[in-house]
Amino acid sequence: MSHEQLPTEQPAVVTCGLPYANGNLHVGHLRSYVAGDLFSRALRRVGQQTAFVCGSDMHGTPVAVNAAEEGVEPREFALEYHEQYKERFPQFNVEFDNYGHTDDETNTELTQEFVQSWIENDHIHEKEIQVAYDPDADQWLPDRYVEGTCPYCGEKARGDECDEGCQRHLEPGEVEDPTSTLTGNPAEYRTREHKFLRLSDFQEYLQGFLDRLEGTERAQSQPREWIEGELEDLCITRDMDWGIDYPGDDQKDLVLYVWVDAPIEYVSSTKQYTDNVGADVFDWEQAWKIDGEQAHGTHWDDEWSGTSGEIIHLIGPDIIQHHCVFWPAMLRGAGYNEPRAVLATGFVGIDGKSLSTSRGRAVWASEYLDEGFHPDLFRYYTATGSGLENDVDFSWDRFQQRVNGELVGNLGNFCYRGLLFAQRNYDGTPDADPSEEVTERIEDAIETFEMAVAEYDVRTLGQVAVDLADFGNEYIQQNEPWNLVDDEPEEAAQVIRDCVQLAKACALLMQPVMPEKAEDLWAQLGEDGSVHDPELSAALETPPAEFDEPDELFTQVEDETIEALNEKLRERVSESADDGDDDDEEDEVDLPALEADRISFEQFQDIDIRVGEITAAEPIDGADELVRLEVDIGLEQRQVVAGLKQLHDTDDLPGTRVVLLANMEQAELFGYESNGMVLAAGEEADLLTTHEDAALGTKIR
RNA sequence: AGCGGGAUGGGAUAGCUAGGAGAUUCCGGCGGGCUCAUAACCCGCAGAUCGGUGGUUCAAAUCCACCUCCCGCUACCA
Numbered sequence: 001m002s003h004e005q006l007p008t009e010q011p012a013v014v015t016c017g018l019p020y021a022n023g024n025l026h027v028g029h030l031r032s033y034v035a036g037d038l039f040s041r042a043l044r045r046v047g048q049q050t051a052f053v054c055g056s057d058m059h060g061t062p063v064a065v066n067a068a069e070e071g072v073e074p075r076e077f078a079l080e081y082h083e084q085y086k087e088r089f090p091q092f093n094v095e096f097d098n099y100g101h102t103d104d105e106t107n108t109e110l111t112q113e114f115v116q117s118w119i120e121n122d123h124i125h126e127k128e129i130q131v132a133y134d135p136d137a138d139q140w141l142p143d144r145y146v147e148g149t150c151p152y153c154g155e156k157a158r159g160d161e162c163d164e165g166c167q168r169h170l171e172p173g174e175v176e177d178p179t180s181t182l183t184g185n186p187a188e189y190r191t192r193e194h195k196f197l198r199l200s201d202f203q204e205y206l207q208g209f210l211d212r213l214e215g216t217e218r219a220q221s222q223p224r225e226w227i228e229g230e231l232e233d234l235c236i237t238r239d240m241d242w243g244i245d246y247p248g249d250d251q252k253d254l255v256l257y258v259w260v261d262a263p264i265e266y267v268s269s270t271k272q273y274t275d276n277v278g279a280d281v282f283d284w285e286q287a288w289k290i291d292g293e294q295a296h297g298t299h300w301d302d303e304w305s306g307t308s309g310e311i312i313h314l315i316g317p318d319i320i321q322h323h324c325v326f327w328p329a330m331l332r333g334a335g336y337n338e339p340r341a342v343l344a345t346g347f348v349g350i351d352g353k354s355l356s357t358s359r360g361r362a363v364w365a366s367e368y369l370d371e372g373f374h375p376d377l378f379r380y381y382t383a384t385g386s387g388l389e390n391d392v393d394f395s396w397d398r399f400q401q402r403v404n405g406e407l408v409g410n411l412g413n414f415c416y417r418g419l420l421f422a423q424r425n426y427d428g429t430p431d432a433d434p435s436e437e438v439t440e441r442i443e444d445a446i447e448t449f450e451m452a453v454a455e456y457d458v459r460t461l462g463q464v465a466v467d468l469a470d471f472g473n474e475y476i477q478q479n480e481p482w483n484l485v486d487d488e489p490e491e492a493a494q495v496i497r498d499c500v501q502l503a504k505a506c507a508l509l510m511q512p513v514m515p516e517k518a519e520d521l522w523a524q525l526g527e528d529g530s531v532h533d534p535e536l537s538a539a540l541e542t543p544p545a546e547f548d549e550p551d552e553l554f555t556q557v558e559d560e561t562i563e564a565l566n567e568k569l570r571e572r573v574s575e576s577a578d579d580g581d582d583d584d585e586e587d588e589v590d591l592p593a594l595e596a597d598r599i600s601f602e603q604f605q606d607i608d609i610r611v612g613e614i615t616a617a618e619p620i621d622g623a624d625e626l627v628r629l630e631v632d633i634g635l636e637q638r639q640v641v642a643g644l645k646q647l648h649d650t651d652d653l654p655g656t657r658v659v660l661l662a663n664m665e666q667a668e669l670f671g672y673e674s675n676g677m678v679l680a681a682g683e684e685a686d687l688l689t690t691h692e693d694a695a696l697g698t699k700i701r
Numbered sequence: 702a703g704c705g706g707g708a709u710g711g712g713a714u715a716g717c718u719a720g721g722a723g724a725u726u727c728c729g730g731c732g733g734g735c736u737c738a739u740a741a742c743c744c745g746c747a748g749a750u751c752g753g754u755g756g757u758u759c760a761a762a763u764c765c766a767c768c769u770c771c772c773g774c775u776a777c778c779a
Contacts, residue, residue: 476738485737643777
C-alpha cells in the first residue's frame with residue numbers, strides 16, 4: 001500500500017453516492033448515508049481534517065421522462081426531491097458539510113471545466129453514431145425516450161438498458177424496432193455526431209489505480225476483469241435539453257451524460273463548502289488536486305499521494321464500475337487527484353428477503369420516523385448489524401431485540417446506573433483517581449477505534465462504545481459499590497469514579513454512530529461544549545465534579561409497536577402481490593384453474609400440431625434442462641429446443657414419437673434456433689407420444 | 702446455468718487480509734447471584750465433526766484445489 005495510514009496531514013473528503021432525484025428514500029438508501037456520516041465523524045474524532053459532502057443527482061432521462069408525465073419542468077420536478085432529501089438526511093443525523101445538487105451553478109461550471117480540460121488534453125473525440133429520432137415530435141430520443149427490442153435477448157427494452165430482459169447496458173443506437181415514448185410512434189435512426197471520452201488512454205493508469213485503491217474488497221476486485229479487455233469509449237453527450245451543456249464550441253445543442261456531471265458534484269460540493277467556510281478552514285483544491293494544482297498526464301506519480309487529499313467514497317453495491325473505472329479516468333483526464341478508498345456497502349434485506357419497493361417489501365425513511373423512533377437507533381442497527389460489505393437484514397423483530405438488549409439494557413443502563421449512583425452519593429464525579437484497570441480498558445477502546453478508522457471498519461466503530469459499557473456493567477457488578485459506600489467509602493468513590501470515566505468514554509466513542517445520544521450523555525455528565533469537538537483522548541480527562549440527576553438514555557421498544565409494524569409490512573406485501581402482474585412466490589402446487597374462456601373451432605384450426613419422431617437429441621451446454629432435438633415431421637426436419645432433461649435421458653430420446661406444435665413462432669434459446677414445441681405434461685415435462693404409429697406429419701385434430 | 706454473497710454451538714453474527722490451544726457478541730435454554738439500575742445487571746452450565754473431501758504446514762475456521770448445499774440477481778423449461 002502506497003498510502004500512509006489514516007489520519008494524515010492532508011484534508012479528507014468523504015462522499016456518499018448521490019441520491020437520484022426521482023423517488024423516496026428507504027432503509028436501503030439510508031444505510032450508505034449512515035455509514036458515510038459515521039465514518040466521517042470518526043475521521044474527525046481521530047484528528048483528520050474532513051469534509052463530508054454530497055448532493056442530489058438531478059439530470060438524466062428518468063427525471064426528464066417522469067417530469068414530462070407529471071407535466072412539470074424537469075428542474076422543478078427534481079428540485080422537489082432535492083428539497084426532500086435535504087431535509088431528510090439531518091433527520092437521520094446525517095449531516096453533510098455541504099449538500100448541493102448537480103444542476104447548480106458550481107457544478108455546471110466545474111463540469112464544463114472538466115470537459116474543457118479533457119478536450120485540451122486530447123481525451124475527447126467525435127464519432128458518428130445512430131441515434132433514435134422521432135420525426136413527428138421532431139426530437140432526438142436518448143436513453144429512456146426510446147423503447148424497443150433488445151438486440152441480445154429479444155425482450156422489450158429501454159434505450160439505455162434491457163430492463164426486462166438480460167439487463168445489459170445498451171449503447172445509443174442498439175435497440176431494435178425503436179419506438180418513441182413521447183408519441184408511441186416508430187422512431188427512426190439517424191446519424192448523429194457525439195462526443196466520447198477515450199477511456200483507453202487510461203487503461204494502464206487504471207490498473208495501477210486499482211492496485212492502490214483501498215476500501216472494501218469488492219470495489220477493488222470487481223472492476224479488475226472489467227478493465228482487462230480493451231476499454232470502450234464512453235459516450236459523454238446526449239441529445240436533450242435537460243442537463244449541463246457540452247462546453248465545446250462546435251456542439252451547442254448537446255448535453256452531457258448524467259454520469260459525467262454526477263460524480264463531479266463531489267468536487268463541486270466540496271468547493272461550495274470551501275466557499276462557505278473559507279479556504280483556511282477547508283481547502284477543496286488541496287483535497288481534490290495534486291498539491292493544489294492540476295497535474296495532467298495519464299500516469300500517476302506515487303509522490304502525489306502525499307501531497308493530495310484523502311478522497312473516500314461510500315457507495316451502494318450497484319455503482320462500483322462508475323466509481324472505480326469511469327470516475328478515476330475522468331479525474332485523471334482533468335489532472336485531478338484520485339480516490340483513496342471506495343467503500344461499497346452490501347444490500348439491505350427485509351425480513352430475510354430482498355428489499356423490493358414494487359412488491360411492497362420495504363421500510364421507508366418517513367415511516368421509521370413517523371413511528372417516533374430515534375434516528376440513532378437505526379444508525380446503530382444498520383452500522384453494526386453486519387460488516388459494511390455484507391448484506392444486512394432489517395427486521396422489526398431484530399431491531400427491537402437489539403435496541404432493547406444492547407442499547408437499553410447494556411449501554412443505556414450502564415450509563416444511567418453509574419451516573420445516578422454518582423449523582424446521589426457525590427453530586428457528580430467523586431474525588432478519587434480512576435483505577436489502572438479502567439484506564440487501560442479505555443485506552444484499549446481508543447486504540448480499537450483508531451485501528452477501525454485506519455481499516456475502514458465501520459462495524460467496529462459502531463460497536464466500541466457498547467463493548468465498553470459491557471465491561472462497565474461487569475465492573476460495577478463485581479465491585480458492588482452499593483455495598484461499599486458505608487464501610488469502605490474510599491473504595492466506593494474510586495469504583496464510581498471509574499464508572500463515570502467509562503460513561504464519559506462511551507459518550508465520545510459512540511458519537512460517530514449515535515451523535516445525538518452522545519450529546520445527551522455528554523450534557524448529563526455536566527460537560528461544557530459539544531461532544532463533537534474534543535478528540536478521543538478527552539475520554540481520559542476528568543469529568544466534571546458536579547452534574548444533575550441523569551435521565552435514561554434509551555427507552556424500550558414495546559412488543560405491541562413491533563407487532564403493529566410487522567402487520568403493516570405484511571399487509572403491504574400482500575396488497576402489492578394482489579395487483580402484482582407476475583408470478584410471485586406462492587408455491588402452492590395446486591392444479592391451475594381451468595380456463596373459463598372457450599376458444600372457437602376456427603381458433604383451434606389455427607393450431608398446427610403434427611406427429612413427429614425425434615431423430616437426434618443432445619444436451620445444450622450451459623442449460624440444465626434444455627435439449628436440442630431434431631424432429632422428423634414427415635414433410636421436413638425441424639430443430640427444436642425443449643426443456644426435457646429433468647425427466648428424460650437424452651440418449652433415450654431418439655426414436656421417440658412426439659407431438660409437435662409446428663406453427664409455433666420461431667425462437668432462439670441459448671443460441672439455438674427452435675422451430676416448434678414438443679408437447680409435454682407438467683413441470684416434469686412428461687413427453688406426449690402417440691398410441692399407434694400414426695404416420696409422421698399427420699395433423700392432430 | 703452465469704455472476705455475486707454465504708455455510709461457525711438452537712437462531713443471528715464476529716474471526717479469515719498478516720495460520721498458532723476450536724471462537725466473539727446478541728437472542729434463546731438451564732441453574733445461581735445481586736438489588737445501584739430501564740423485569741435491568743452479573744456469574745456459571747449445557748450445546749459445535751468451524752458445509753464436505755483432499756492438499757500445503759510442526760500447526761488450518763483461516764492458505765490452496767475440488768465438491769455439496771443455501772440465498773440474491775439474471776437466464777431457462779417453445
